[in-house]
Amino acid sequence: MEKKSAFSELVVGLLIVALGIFVLCYGFTLKTAETGIGAGGYPKFIGVVLIILGACQTAISLYQKVRSPEFNVDSKKLIKLVELVGSMMLYLWLLPHLGFVIMTPILLIVLMLLFGIKRWVMGLVVAIVFTIIVYLLF
Numbered sequence: 001m002e003k004k005s006a007f008s009e010l011v012v013g014l015l016i017v018a019l020g021i022f023v024l025c026y027g028f029t030l031k032t033a034e035t036g037i038g039a040g041g042y043p044k045f046i047g048v049v050l051i052i053l054g055a056c057q058t059a060i061s062l063y064q065k066v067r068s069p070e071f072n073v074d075s076k077k078l079i080k081l082v083e084l085v086g087s088m089m090l091y092l093w094l095l096p097h098l099g100f101v102i103m104t105p106i107l108l109i110v111l112m113l114l115f116g117i118k119r120w121v122m123g124l125v126v127a128i129v130f131t132i133i134v135y136l137l138f
Contacts (some may be wrong), residue, residue: 020050022047024044026043027042030043104134112127
């Protein structure tokens, strides 16, 4: 493993541990059943697995002798990231007001345009069909 990627592996391992702790804590807020594992059993299990795997990832990356990274910020990629996060935040803010059926195809089309889709008509069809299928399934 390159020393450069060892730092990113360390960060990913720590983020997975943090996610596992969050999922585990959330699992304890769910109702327990009289018999069986109940609604919180699966999130608790997934949380523990994430913590274990994240800890293994962190330990492996520390064993690889991590050095501090050199940051090269590409302004185009940073703008894309801000647009992506902004569109997701706007989606989450408008979802309760406009609903799933209206907001999801709009979000999917915006994300496809952000990632450079060439055939936007096909993207529109895919977004609408995907939304209908998800709506009918759930």
